[in-house]
Each structure stands twice: as structure tokens, then as C-alpha cells.
Amino acid sequence: MINLPNSTKVCKQMPKDIFYKYLNFSDTLKKSFIDEIDCIIWMNQISPETMIISQGNEVAEIAVMEIVLKRQEINPNLLEILNREINQYAIFIVRYEEWGKILCCWKETEDNLKGDTCSQTNWMSYEDLILEVQGMDLDQVYENFLMQITGEKISIKNETRLKVILEKEEKLKKMGAGIQKMEAQMNSEIPFNRQLKLMNDLKMAKEEIQAIRTSKPEPVKTLQPETMELPLNNIETIHFILPNVVMKLQEE
Template identity: 75%
Template sequence: MINLPNSTKVCKQMPKEMFYKYLNFSESLKKLFIGEIEGIIWMNQISLETMIISPGEAVTEIAVYEISLNRQEINPNLLKILNREIDQHAIFIVRYEEWGKILCCGKETENDFKVDTCFQTSWMLHEDLILEIQGFDLDQVYENFLMQITGEKIPIENEAKAKVSHEKEEKLKKMAAAIRKIEAQMNSETLFVRQLKLMNDLKIAKEEIQVYRISKQVPVESFQPETMDLTLNTIETIHLILPNVVMKL
């Protein structure tokens, strides 16, 4: 079942016209959008503002949308365009009568998680769909959503995480070089007192590199806020749901 915290509920109907008017739809995709999609509801907003959760390195917000269909079919290109223009990581629940499936389109460009990737469940009774929050930060929550959709663990990556990883690798290289330098000095040093000093420096350096290797980011403290109360007109809706479009206007 779809089991998300009450504090994350938004339940706002999105005007269909907003999507095909402001998004870069071709005439053929516009006809598909009108013909296949009956309505779109912004169901949930999962973020630091709506529940107690630690921030992720790659994921800062997750939006859940329910899309009602006119028939039991949806063109994946429609979801890819919606996903591209939505600033948040998005999960789509599509419904036709009592049937449903959960879909997620990739946002990243690292490893196997690419922009043109679309993960989805099979069609099943809507009440049998599974989507629940598991994890201590938003990265873990999103990865577990992907696992609930695909049945497989799919790691996420982005430029920020790649940068952090690169910086850590460079720091480790410098620390290792410093250890080799101390070891070389010990081999050439003849004064016993100086050798003792270098031995102590070597011990400290090895302890520091070991600690740095296993170090993890300390989670940021979050809090329990009140449920979101959104009063949206059309332009505010566009700004919240499609910030990339607003920037183009």
C-alpha cells in the first residue's frame, strides 16, 4: 500500500493546461498528453520541512504525483518531459480505474542512473502498490523507493557526491604521501632522539588516515514541522512544481 506520513500530504490538483502550455511539448506530445492523461495531483512532498529526516547529498526533496489516465497506457516520453522540468526528484503513481503502477525517471548522469532511464512496476491493483519511507536520510529514502519499484538496489550519484568523493581521494593521496615522506626520513635519520620523534609523527599520521578513511558525514538535525498549508494560484503552482519553466518565462 501507499504508506507515507500525513505530514507530507499536499493533495493539490494540478491544472493540465499548465503542463502542456508551459512545457516544451511538440504538437504530437500535446495530443498524447490531452488524450492519455485525465488529471495530475501533487500528493506528497518529502523533505526536511515536512518530516523528521536527515538531508541527502544527492536528494534534497522528493515529490510524489498521482496521474489519472484515460486508458491503461502512458507514453514514457510524457513522464520524461515532466521529470526533466520538475526540480525535485519525482515519483509518479499512475492510475486507470482500479489499476495502478509506480514509475520513476532518472535525473542523474552517473553510472547506470541516467536521464533517459525509466523504472516502473508492473500493472497491479492500486491497493497492492507498495511505497513507504525507509532510511535515515533522503538519499536512502529515494534509493529504497527505487528498490520498491524495481526489486533491485540502484545507487544514486550526482556531481556533488562525485566532487566530495574526488576531494576525499585527493586528501587521502596527500596523507599517504606524507606518511611515505616520514618513513623515508626515518630510514635516513641517524640521531636516536630524532628517530623517536619521527616514529611518533608516523604513528599519528597513520591514525589520522585511518580515521579519515572511515569518516562519515554527520547528519544535520531536523525537526517535526506542521503540515504544509499551500494556497496556490497558477503562477505559484508553476513556480513550485516547474521552477525550470519559470526561469524560462
Template identity: 35%
Template sequence: MLGLPKTTEFNKRIPKQKFYENMDISPALKKVFVEQVKIIYWKNKIAASTTNLAVGSEVTELEVFEIRLNSPVLDDGLLRQIDREIPYHILFLLEYEGKYQAWIGYKEAAASGNKAFKVNGYYYTEWFVEDELPLKMEGLNIDAVYENFVRQIAGDKLSTEKTGESLKESVEREEQRQTVQKQIEALKAKIKKEKQLNKQMEMNNELKKLKRELEEI
């Protein structure tokens, strides 16, 4: 799958019950496992031991999980829960009726340590047949392979316009952009409802500032 080396193939089916029976999850999330997920496979293990790649300083292993679905919709809370529980970086391939969607989170060690991870958010592709997924293993170490998968999946959202920008910096810039975009949309809605002209003018000035800020991010 994805043209990954045969040495990375694991192809182990993991009963979904193992996830919700061994995790501290809410009844709602257990329902997601039961109703939305058909089968979970651990397809590949990308590591220095399974490839000719060098060990990464941030990413020690990159797992590829295939999740076969009962419908083309999955609550991403399920992916987040799996990511929290498994101390490795994970590329998720969702499958439904022969089409695939790749999901990956920007995952980093939590400040508390204890091998804990936090996932800031997820990036995902459109649905493709397997051979057309826009993913390719590139890089000289596991860190670089992970970063390239994130950037390939995120596409324009994490464009490398700024030379030398790290993945973390790109992710933070995108989060900042989304925050300002939400502020702009909220302010536009307030302007539409505002009846007083002087307040409309004040808010329009604020809107212009936010739009300039968005352009500068």
C-alpha cells in the same frame, strides 16, 4: 503514502483539464488525458522546507503525483509531457483498481537552460498494493533521495556494480546496453534470413563482437 513524512503531504487534486488546456499538446495526447486518466493528485512535496533533508545540487524538489487510471495502461508520452512542463523532479504513482505502479524518469536540466528539462527514459515497477511498493525514502539530501528512488524502481537495470558510479553514468551505461542489445536482435534476424553461407559467417563474427561488447558494458 510510501511512509513519507506527514510534513510532505500536499494532497491537492489537480483537474486534468488544467494540464491539457495549459500545455501545448497534440490532439492525440489530449485524447490520452481524456480517455486514460481519471484523476490526478499532487500527493507530496519532498523538499528541504518539508523535511529535515539538505538541499540537493541537482534536485531542488521531488513531487509525488498520483494518477488514477481508467485502465491499467497509460501512454508514457503523458508522463513525459508533464515532466517537461513542471520544473521539478517527479515520482509518478499510477493507480488502477487499488494497485499501484511507480514510474520515474531520469530527468536533467536541458543544455539550453531556461529551467527546461529533458527526460531520457522511464523506469517502472510491477503492479503492487500500496504497502508493498518497493520504495523507501533514503538519503541525506534531495539529490540522494531522488537517486535512490530511481535505483529502487529500476532494480537490476541500474545495478551499482561499478563502485562510485554516478546515477548519470549508470543511466548512460543502461542506454548503451539497450542499444547494443537491439543491434544483436536485429543482426540475429538478418542471419536467419541470409541464404549465403559466407555472409552468415561474417555476420556471426560481428554477432560475437557485439555479445562481447555487451558483456563488457
């Protein structure tokens, strides 16, 4: 089931004509938009402002959008355009009557060769769709969304976590070399009091290595703060999630 924190709920319907009037739709795509899409609802906003979670190195906030269809099909080009225009990472829940599927269109980045291609689940009963917040920061939450959609572990660029892992491995390597040196000294002929000190140092070093190997980052608390104050009128709402559309409106 779709189980997202109550504090992240937005549930605002976006004015449909704004999309096909101001986004970069060809006549064919505009017709597809009108014929295929009944409405677009901004369902959830996942961010440090709406729940207790850390901002990621790559992902600052995630929008969950529900697209209600008139028939059980949607032109993938429509999703790619919507994904490019939304000013944050987005997850799309596509719904037709009691059926639904979840999609994620990749954000085009310098080192992401996937461009704006979409990953998606199969059509299934809407009640059987799975989407849950899992992770200690928004990078992990987004990666887990991808796993829930594709069934595969997909990582996004995250230099901070990689740096921590490499520093941890380097520290363990140095400590391992130090233990080998102490064990070699233990086997040499040295005064008894020196041997006692080495035995104590060796014991402490092994305990520290074990602690580092088994250590895990402190999990994020699951307390739910009050829902953030979201814009009330349509223009402010659109400006928050579709800033390029508002720029075109202001040019008129």
C-alpha cells in the same frame, strides 16, 4: 509500502482540464489523457522546507504525483510531457483500483543522454509499492528513489560529492607517503629522543588515516517539522508546480 514523512504531504487534486487545455498535447494525446486518466493528485513535496534534509547539488525539491487511471494503461508520452512541464524532479505513482506502479521520467540535461525516457516498476498490489526517503541530501534521496524503482544504483551528476571523495583520496595518498618516510627514518641511525618523537608522530598519523577511512558524513536527523504552508487556491497551486501553464493562462 509508500512511507513518506507526514510533513511532506500535500494531497491536492490538480484540475484535470488545465493539463490537456494548456499543455502541449496533440489531439491524440488529449484523447488519451481524457480516456485514460481519472485524476492527478499532488501527494508529497520533498524539500528542505517540508522536512529536515539538505538541498542537493542537482536536486532542490522532489514532487510525488499520483495519477489515478480509468483503466490499467497509460500512454508514456503523457508522462514525458507532464515530467517536462513540472518545474522540479518528479516521481509518479500510477494507480488503477488496487494495482499500482511507480515511475520516474528522466529530466533532460546537457550530459544526460537518456532524455525523457521513463524507468518504472512492474504492476503490483498498491500496498506492496515501496517508496521511502533515504539519504542525507536530496540528490541521495532521488538516487535512492531510482534504486527502489529500478533495483539498480543510478547516480546523477554531483560534482560536490565527487570533489570531496577525490580530496579525501588525495589526502590519504599524501599521508601514506609521509608514513613511509617516517618508517624509513626509524630504521636509520638517529638519536633515541628523535626516534621516540617519530614513533609518536607515526602512531598519530596512522590513527588519523584510520579515522579518515572510516569517517562518514553526519546523518540527517529524522525529526519532522511542521508542514509547510502551501498555496490554497488552484491557480497558486498550479503556479508552484506548473509555472508554464500559469503563463499561458495569463496570456489569455
